[in-house]
Amino acid sequence: MFREKDAETREFLEAAKACVEICKSSGVPLLINDRVDVALACDADGVHVGQSDMPAWEVRRLLGPGKIIGVSCKTPAQAEQAWKDGADYIGCGGVFPTTTKANNPTLGFEGLRTVCLASKLPVVAIGGINAGNAGSVMELGLPNLKGVAVVSALFDRERVAAETRNLRSILMKNAYSRS
Ligand SMILES: Cc1ncc(COP(=O)(O)OP(=O)(O)O)c(N)n1
Numbered sequence: 105m106f107r108e109k110d111a112e113t114r115e116f117l118e119a120a121k122a123c124v125e126i127c128k129s130s131g132v133p134l135l136i137n138d139r140v141d142v143a144l145a146c147d148a149d150g151v152h153v154g155q156s157d158m159p160a161w162e163v164r165r166l167l168g169p170g171k172i173i174g175v176s177c178k179t180p181a182q183a184e185q186a187w188k189d190g191a192d193y194i195g196c197g198g199v200f201p202t203t204t205k206a207n208n209p210t211l212g213f214e215g216l217r218t219v220c221l222a223s224k225l226p227v228v229a230i231g232g233i234n235a236g237n238a239g240s241v242m243e244l245g246l247p248n249l250k251g252v253a254v255v256s257a258l259f260d261r262e263r264v265a266a267e268t269r270n271l272r273s274i275l276m277k278n279a280y281s282r283s
Pocket residue numbers: 105107137138152153154155157174175176194195196205228229230253
């Protein structure tokens with residue numbers, strides 16, 4: 105996911121194109137946060153939109169059937185709408201308090217559980233998740249909960265690659281212990 109909240113459009117697009125190149129060479133899909141225009145211009149693999157961004161049905165109309173669309177959802181009604189609109193997955197949070205996104209309500213495990221139970225789409229948990237608590241989120245064993253998304257757990261650290269490997273190994277252990 106490429107998420108950039110402050111850049112000018114041209115700067116955003118140039119950075120997004122560079123990310124697309126890196127991800128393509130590693131076989132990793134790249135989604136653009138919020139910006140459908142940028143995703144189209146750099147031929148990204150998809151877009152993630154929030155509740156105040158372009159509606160997912162409109163994003164689908166613009167991107168076509170082959171691209172990945174994610175929608176941030178905090179309630180069962182939003183999850184139902186995302187499914188009706190043709191989204192591929194939903195992001196649900198904040199599971200824990202976060203300083204990365206201002207004024208973001210914390211849903212806790214109960215809020216996440218409510219949305220996961222109602223969702224007809226795969227769910228990615230987000231908000232305050234890090235190597236210390238990611239295991240506890242996945243161990244909830246909630247239906248449709250397929251993974252976690254993190255920002256500060258990796259990007260507020262000096263050793264991003266090492267932190268990423270550590271988080272990955274925690275999530276992989278959890279996946280194997282449940283299979
Ligand atoms: C998996 C996932 N969940 C939520 C988000 C946040 O997207 P959005 O609601 O658009 O919030 P802002 O990025 O605008 O703060 C995400 N990118 N990924």
